[in-house]
Amino acid sequence: MNSPVVVGALPTARREGPRPAVSLRRRLGRIVLVLLGGFAAQWLIADRMIVHVGESEMATRLQHDADSLVTTLSVDAQGALQVDARRAGVVYEQPFSGHYFVLRTGAQLLRSASFGEVPPFEPPPADRDAVDRIDGPRGQPLLVLTRRIDVAGRPVALAVAEDLTALRHQLREFRLLFFSASLGVLLAALLLQAREIRRALAPIESVRDAILKLPAGGEPVALEGAPAEIQPLIDEINRLMAFVETRLRQSRTSIGNLSHALKTPLAGLFRLLDDERLAPHADLQRQMRQQADAIRTRIERELKRARLAGDQRAGTRFDPRAEMPALVELLGRIHRDKAPVIEWHAPAGVLPFEREDLLELIGTLADNACKWAARRVVIELRLQHGLDLVVADDGPGCADELLASLGARGQRADESVPGHGLGLAIARDIVEAAGGQLAFRRSAALGGLEVSAHLPG
Numbered sequence: 130m131n132s133p134v135v136v137g138a139l140p141t142a143r144r145e146g147p148r149p150a151v152s153l154r155r156r157l158g159r160i161v162l163v164l165l166g167g168f169a170a171q172w173l174i175a176d177r178m179i180v181h182v183g184e185s186e187m188a189t190r191l192q193h194d195a196d197s198l199v200t201t202l203s204v205d206a207q208g209a210l211q212v213d214a215r216r217a218g219v220v221y222e223q224p225f226s227g228h229y230f231v232l233r234t235g236a237q238l239l240r241s242a243s244f245g246e247v248p249p250f251e252p253p254p255a256d257r258d259a260v261d262r263i264d265g266p267r268g269q270p271l272l273v274l275t276r277r278i279d280v281a282g283r284p285v286a287l288a289v290a291e292d293l294t295a296l297r298h299q300l301r302e303f304r305l306l307f308f309s310a311s312l313g314v315l316l317a318a319l320l321l322q323a324r325e326i327r328r329a330l331a332p333i334e335s336v337r338d339a340i341l342k343l344p345a346g347g348e349p350v351a352l353e354g355a356p357a358e359i360q361p362l363i364d365e366i367n368r369l370m371a372f373v374e375t376r377l378r379q380s381r382t383s384i385g386n387l388s389h390a391l392k393t394p395l396a397g398l399f400r401l402l403d404d405e406r407l408a409p410h411a412d413l414q415r416q417m418r419q420q421a422d423a424i425r426t427r428i429e430r431e432l433k434r435a436r437l438a439g440d441q442r443a444g445t446r447f448d449p450r451a452e453m454p455a456l457v458e459l460l461g462r463i464h465r466d467k468a469p470v471i472e473w474h475a476p477a478g479v480l481p482f483e484r485e486d487l488l489e490l491i492g493t494l495a496d497n498a499c500k501w502a503a504r505r506v507v508i509e510l511r512l513q514h515g516l517d518l519v520v521a522d523d524g525p526g527c528a529d530e531l532l533a534s535l536g537a538r539g540q541r542a543d544e545s546v547p548g549h550g551l552g553l554a555i556a557r558d559i560v561e562a563a564g565g566q567l568a569f570r571r572s573a574a575l576g577g578l579e580v581s582a583h584l585p586g
């Protein structure tokens with residue numbers, strides 16, 4: 130009993146869907162990734178360069194120390210290598226001062242007093258001057274310069290080292306400072322980018338808002354200070370709106386004029402069909418009356434469409450709070466003999482559907498409901514994966530076997546009520562044009578007919 134009968138579902142051709150829209154903000158936001166990559170590369174390059182410069186400066190000092198140590202070397206009468214500690218430098222005499230040297234010639238090993246009681250390291254093997262990193266007497270990192278020299282005909286391996294701890298501590302401080310400064314610059318750049326994006330998109334959003342306001346007053350899109358790149362778009366929108374409005378007004382005026390102009394001669398034609406002189410030609414009289422009825426049906430349909438849709442600008446959106454009270458008032462005047470109570474419920478705000486189509490669809494279904502209602506009509510609009518419109522009345526309803534035929538042009542459920550079966554046919558045409566569905570069932574709440582239309586979003 131409550132299973133809906135669905136009509137007006139149009140088959141849709143398979144076609145490739147539109148490419149998904151990509152936010153302009155998202156596209157511009159990709160610059161952030163490039164900026165992050167640039168800062169990371171800059172940080173790594175700067176860090177490597179600072180480390181290189183710092184260790185190069187230390188290696189230069191080690192070379193100078195090595196040159197100084199060479200001048201302090203001598204060979205005694207027994208052929209043993211000697212070092213003049215007084216000339217070597219005070220830093221090599223202080224235990225764990227961070228400056229060390231080691232001399233190896235054969236089995237003889239000389240070292241600086243700065244090693245204290247800790248055994249010295251062996252000079253790294255090298256054929257020429259070389260710089261290495263090794264662990265010091267207390268496990269601290271050392272930068273070691275190794276040099277092969279000849280003293281009185283004896284080969285000597287000379288290793289001069291300096292503690293890297295202080296340098297690496299300074300490098301850590303530099304890294305922290307550089308990272309903080311880079312992060313601050315990055316955040317400032319992001320804030321500046323967001324601000325510039327908002328400023329760049331503001332004119333476009335203003336154009337959108339101006340277009341959405343067209344249902345309220347139909348004013349042309351006017352935007353002060355619009356960029357030169359957007360102004361042609363604004364001009365084209367205004368030109369198109371003016372063109373559509375003119376054509377729509379001309380079309381409706383022509384339809385209205387033609388319909389009213391035909392009503393008078395059509396009324397005369399019906400009077401002639403009732404003339405007794407046509408009585409002997411009953412079959413011809415019947416055929417002529419059928420054609421005249423078809424013409425009158427078409428005229429009344431077009432007049433009803435024009436009356437319910439009104440004379441408004443095409444392409445505007447439907448605002449229930451602005452349109453429904455006027456529509457309910459119009460229906461009340463049309464059915465003032467019955468004085469139906471019309472309730473309506475709709476979401477707040479402008480609905481993303483054409484004003485004319487919705488106004489005509491709601492008006493047509495509500496007009497049909499008022500015609501059959503005993504007292505009460507309920508109109509409900511819901512946004513959920515499109516738009517669901519439900520119109521129900523508390524009238525006698527419709528027999529189950531007739532539900533499937535409702536919506537067919539000229540089909541009437543009850544001949545006792547005046548009309549031509551056009552209301553639901555008009556609704557079906559609108560729903561079919563939008564690719565939606567029209568369904569009929571008995572209203573569980575009111576007991577009469579319930580018509581639901583779904584328009585895809």
